[in-house]
Amino acid sequence: MSGGGPPRKRNFKIEAFKQRVELDPKYAERTWKVLEHAIHEIYNHNASGLSFEELYRSAYNMVLHKYGEKLYDGLQSTMTRRLKETSKSIETAQGGLFLEELNAKWMEHNKALQMIRDILMYMDRTYVPAAHRTPVHELGLNLWRDHIIHSPMIHRRLLDTLLDLIHRERMGEVINRGLMRSITKMLMDLGPAVYQDDFEKPFLEVSASFYSGESQEFIECCDCGNYLKKAERRINEEMERVSHYLDAGSEVKITSVVEKEMIANHMHRLVHMENSGLVNMLVDDKYEDLGRMYALFRRVPDGLSTIRDVMTSYLRETGKQLVTDPERLKDPVEFVQRLLNEKDKHDKIISVAFGNDKTFQNALNSSFEFFINLNNRSPEFISLYVDDKLRKGLKGATEEDVEVILDKVMMLFRYLQEKDVFEKYYKQHLAKRLLSGKTVSDDAERSMIVKLKTECGYQFTSKLEGMFTDMKTSQDTMQDFYAKKSEELGDGPTLDVHILTTGSWPTQPSPPCNLPTEILTVCEKFRSYYLGTHNGRRLTWQTNMGTADIKATFGKGQKHELNVSTYQMCVLMLFNNADGLTYKDIERDTEIPASDLKRCLQSLACVKGKNVLRKEPMSKDISEDDTFYFNDKFTSKLVKVKIGTVVAQKESEPEKQETRQRVEEDRKPQIEAAIVRIMKSRRVLDHNSIVAEVTKQLQARFLPNPVVIKKRIESLIEREFLERDKVDRKLYRYLA
Amino acid sequence: LGRGNRDKVQQFMTITGASEKVALQALKASDWHLEGAFDFFYSQPQISAVNTRHLEDIFNRYKEPDSDMIMVEGVSQLCNDLQVDPQDIVMLVISWHMKAATMCEFTRQEFIGGLQSIGVDSIEKFRGKLPSLRAELKDDNKFREIYNFAFTWAREKGQKSLSLETAIGMWQLLFAERNWPLLEHWCQFLQVRHNKAISRDTWAQLLEFVKTIDPQLSNYDDEGAWPYLIDEFVEYLTENGFVQRKK
Numbered sequence: 012m013s014g015g016g017p018p019r020k021r022n023f024k025i026e027a028f029k030q031r032v033e034l035d036p037k038y039a040e041r042t043w044k045v046l047e048h049a050i051h052e053i054y055n056h057n058a059s060g061l062s063f064e065e066l067y068r069s070a071y072n073m074v075l076h077k078y079g080e081k082l083y084d085g086l087q088s089t090m091t092r093r094l095k096e097t098s099k100s101i102e103t104a105q106g107g108l109f110l111e112e113l114n115a116k117w118m119e120h121n122k123a124l125q126m127i128r129d130i131l132m133y134m135d136r137t138y139v140p141a142a143h144r145t146p147v148h149e150l151g152l153n154l155w156r157d158h159i160i161h162s163p164m165i166h167r168r169l170l171d172t173l174l175d176l177i178h179r180e181r182m183g184e185v186i187n188r189g190l191m192r193s194i195t196k197m198l199m200d201l202g203p204a205v206y207q208d209d210f211e212k213p214f215l216e217v218s219a220s221f222y223s224g225e226s227q228e229f230i231e232c233c234d235c236g237n238y239l240k241k242a243e244r245r246i247n248e249e250m251e252r253v254s255h256y257l258d259a260g261s262e263v264k265i266t267s268v269v270e271k272e273m274i275a276n277h278m279h280r281l282v283h284m285e286n287s288g289l290v291n292m293l294v295d296d297k298y299e300d301l302g303r304m305y306a307l308f309r310r311v312p313d314g315l316s317t318i319r320d321v322m323t324s325y326l327r328e329t330g331k332q333l334v335t336d337p338e339r340l341k342d343p344v345e346f347v348q349r350l351l352n353e354k355d356k357h358d359k360i361i362s363v364a365f366g367n368d369k370t371f372q373n374a375l376n377s378s379f380e381f382f383i384n385l386n387n388r389s390p391e392f393i394s395l396y397v398d399d400k401l402r403k404g405l406k407g408a409t410e411e412d413v414e415v416i417l418d419k420v421m422m423l424f425r426y427l428q429e430k431d432v433f434e435k436y437y438k439q440h441l442a443k444r445l446l447s448g449k450t451v452s453d454d455a456e457r458s459m460i461v462k463l464k465t466e467c468g469y470q471f472t473s474k475l476e477g478m479f480t481d482m483k484t485s486q487d488t489m490q491d492f493y494a495k496k497s498e499e500l501g502d503g504p505t506l507d508v509h510i511l512t513t514g515s516w517p518t519q520p521s522p523p524c525n526l527p528t529e530i531l532t533v534c535e536k537f538r539s540y541y542l543g544t545h546n547g548r549r550l551t552w553q554t555n556m557g558t559a560d561i562k563a564t565f566g567k568g569q570k571h572e573l574n575v576s577t578y579q580m581c582v583l584m585l586f587n588n589a590d591g592l593t594y595k596d597i598e599r600d601t602e603i604p605a606s607d608l609k610r611c612l613q614s615l616a617c618v619k620g621k622n623v624l625r626k627e628p629m630s631k632d633i634s635e636d637d638t639f640y641f642n643d644k645f646t647s648k649l650v651k652v653k654i655g656t657v658v659a660q661k662e663s664e665p666e667k668q669e670t671r672q673r674v675e676e677d678r679k680p681q682i683e684a685a686i687v688r689i690m691k692s693r694r695v696l697d698h699n700s701i702v703a704e705v706t707k708q709l710q711a712r713f714l715p716n717p718v719v720i721k722k723r724i725e726s727l728i729e730r731e732f733l734e735r736d737k738v739d740r741k742l743y744r745y746l747a
Numbered sequence: 748l749g750r751g752n753r754d755k756v757q758q759f760m761t762i763t764g765a766s767e768k769v770a771l772q773a774l775k776a777s778d779w780h781l782e783g784a785f786d787f788f789y790s791q792p793q794i795s796a797v798n799t800r801h802l803e804d805i806f807n808r809y810k811e812p813d814s815d816m817i818m819v820e821g822v823s824q825l826c827n828d829l830q831v832d833p834q835d836i837v838m839l840v841i842s843w844h845m846k847a848a849t850m851c852e853f854t855r856q857e858f859i860g861g862l863q864s865i866g867v868d869s870i871e872k873f874r875g876k877l878p879s880l881r882a883e884l885k886d887d888n889k890f891r892e893i894y895n896f897a898f899t900w901a902r903e904k905g906q907k908s909l910s911l912e913t914a915i916g917m918w919q920l921l922f923a924e925r926n927w928p929l930l931e932h933w934c935q936f937l938q939v940r941h942n943k944a945i946s947r948d949t950w951a952q953l954l955e956f957v958k959t960i961d962p963q964l965s966n967y968d969d970e971g972a973w974p975y976l977i978d979e980f981v982e983y984l985t986e987n988g989f990v991q992r993k994k
Contacts, residue, residue, distance in 0.1 A: 698972035721975045728948045729907065735948065740955060741972040 079138030222272035234287035301364035330382030347396035390433035477515035566643030908944035
């Protein structure tokens with residue numbers, strides 16, 4: 012024995028067994044049997060008696076000792092056998108119990124599968140990936156799929172059962188939705204391909220033919236509104252169905268089917284249905300039906316454009332009739348009111364039922380633009396409408412009301428192609444309103460001018476504004492005149508002068524007219540006063556535009572105040588010196604032109620309630636052989652009698668021709684200016700391009716006629732502003 | 748001189764009215780090719796100083812007694828001496844050579860310059876030249892120049908446009924040569940529908956129309972930027988069934 016020193020290190024070796032220790036194959040078989048038994052027990056709902064730990068360990072051991080394959084194959088064949096039996100039991104289920112049985116067995120299988128997977132987890136994690144085999148859970152699902160769902164007896168029956176239940180639900184029966192949910196979820200769990208191929212595709216096909224049939228039936232017996240209600244209901248139903256027991260991905264697909272079958276395939280028939288189609292809905296303001304149609308048609312391709320097209324052609328047709336109906340054209344104010352009403356009506360439809368859809372607004376605008384311009388008197392009539400409103404229609408209206416109405420009129424104005432024609436008439440009508448003092452509100456007048464200016468620029472309204480300025484200045488001038496000259500004037504007639512700047516006002520050459528002496532005197536006084544302060548100006552009395560208030564005493568002493576035109580005053584004053592006068596006398600003394608004189612005498616002698624003169628013979632028309640007498644017997648309930656004729660009204664044919672001619676003349680220089688502007692910048696341009704550019708530049712005011720443009724070009728060539736290219740006749744060159 | 752060349756000399760002299768000496772000169776210069784000889788001849792400054800006096804003489808023969816212009820009477824006399832109708836279109840060609848500003852009037856400069864341009868210094872030679880002057884109308888380019896010249900020449904003094912009556916007269920004269928089938932219709936149309944003076948642009952464009960558009964109007968382009976008067980003429984023809992246009 013040695014002693015003393017530290018203990019010696021010894022190499023400690025654990026040696027392996029000298030012979031390989033193998034698991035006894037019989038042991039493997041035994042272990043497998045245990046597991047197999049366990050699987051059966053699990054399927055038989057006897058799992059509680061099993062020890063998880065033991066089973067796990069058994070499986071573990073098998074895998075560890077390289078018996079993984081045996082384990083896996085055994086699992087597979089056991090499950091397969093099991094499922095085949097399950098399949099039979101499902102097949103034998105009667106009628107309604109089929110689905111329940113299937114569902115129950117599926118639940119079972121899932122539960123079992125979970126347990127089995129837990130037990131075999133080691134294999135799942137080691138052997139399965141290494142051997143590239145399907146994991147246990149997935150295996151279980153695939154086996155279910157292959158042996159149950161795809162089993163010949165079950166496959167067809169399952170699909171038929173599901174489709175039958177859905178069909179019955181569609182027909183109004185109540186079905187077991189929970190069960191359906193379970194089944195479809197099962198199909199989804201088995202893989203989206205299974206759900207789609209074994210259920211969804213056939214489901215969609217069957218639905219398509221179902222709805223095809225149903226839609227055919229409905230469309231034969233329902234009117235459009237009711238049909239749409241049904242279609243809407245069906246779509247909602249399908250969406251609800253999906254949310255309750257189908258996979259969410261099916262929603263879009265099934266709603267497309269319904270949309271196609273019920274809506275897309277019958278679109279035209281619905282829209283054009285007699286007595287209940289789109290046009291009827293529009294006419295009767297059926298907001299709800301229209302809203303429904305919009306919502307439904309929106310879902311299908313070309314749905315909205317179909318509605319839009321039908322609406323557009325209806326609007327154009329109706330509008331065309333409106334503007335060409337001779338009855339309607341008798342009263343311009345009525346005419347424009349009708350247009351405004353139509354616009355309001357359709358605006359409301361678009362806002363309430365079509366969700367303010369811009370494309371529909373555009374269709375409405377283009378339709379109005381189309382038919383308003385079919386009647387070339389539209390500009391005149393719109394101006395007359397405004398005139399009526401500003402003269403009396405807006406009496407008592409609030410500022411807001413005024414704005415609303417004027418804005419609506421502006422909307423119509425925007426549709427006009429010939430805005431320059433409107434300008435001409437507006438000027439005439441405004442002049443009459445201002446001069447007769449017959450405007451409801453100055454603010455309203457100004458508001459309209461502002462709107463026109465915003466729309467068309469200041470050039471459009473500068474003259475109109477000039478007219479207002481003249482009125483104001485005239486007021487000031489009159490005040491000053493009377494302040495300075497009152498003693499000189501004494502008891503003479505009271506003069507109220509409006510001084511109009513030529514160029515701002517639509518003046519026509521004023522024919523001669525002999526004013527009564529008293530009037531002449533005071534007029535001359537005014538003239539010298541005015542020219543005294545405004546050197547270098549020239550004043551011309553516009554006797555065709557004036558008015559007068561005359562006091563008249565009749566036979567029994569009744570006094571009346573007559574409001575007449577200047578011409579009428581001249582005629583009436585003659586009767587201060589004579590009881591009776593012939594036409595020729597009157598003509599000679601007043602020198603009023605024949606046509607005006609005739610109109611004047613007619614209004615004094617032939618109008619009931621206003622006949623301050625008596626005519627012999629008593630015919631309706633004025634002839635040159637008539638004689639006129641002061642009508643002593645004239646009576647009227649009113650003290651103040653209005654006989655004047657200076658009110659804006661629809662022009663007669665010849666007047667209209669004249670105005671149109673003036674408009675055409677005015678357009679020529681505008682066209683030329685545009686041509687010169689364009690050529691100055693482009694230098695060289697071909698004919699068609701010039702026409703297009705000119706049209707573009709002028710379209711805010713009017714639509715130029717290409718023939719007129721051509722004539723203007725030729726005129727400019729004559730005057731050597733342009734020349735034709737020597738080689739290409741179609742090309743023009745600007746000459747500096 | 749060979750027989751062929753002698754013939755050429757004769758021909759040359761007849762057509763140009765030149766002397767034999769000049770003919771030989773021209774033909775030799777062009778290697779005995781007649782065409783080349785003509786070119787040579789016409790591009791030469793024609794008359795020497797001596798001949799200019801002849802031209803003055805001729806002018807003085809026809810001019811007015813109290814002004815330096817040949818006026819209507821002088822023109823009439825000239826036509827007589829040339830044995831030509833004053834309405835003959837060759838007068839237009841002559842006026843063109845003279846660059847005359849107005850119908851039936853020639854200034855001294857215009858007249859003498861014209862004679863020089865034509866290449867004559869006597870009335871006889873002038874008479875001899877008439878056929879070749881007429882022949883100038885057959886040349887397309889010359890015809891266009893003469894045609895456009897006619898507008899300014901036939902205008903009243905101080906007017907921008909040509910009076911309708913005069914225009915129609917000129918057209919009948921000019922287009923008789925060209926044989927334009929629509930001439931009658933054109934003149935009638937103008938009298939019925941237009942009845943106003945003719946602008947220069949319309950005048951010039953009408954020639955293009957005559958040259959390029961066939962009498963059935965099959966190649967007339969509505970978008971062709973023709974003057975509006977021609978557009979209206981086309982309408983007139985179609986309305987009255989004078990042409991069958993394929994639309």
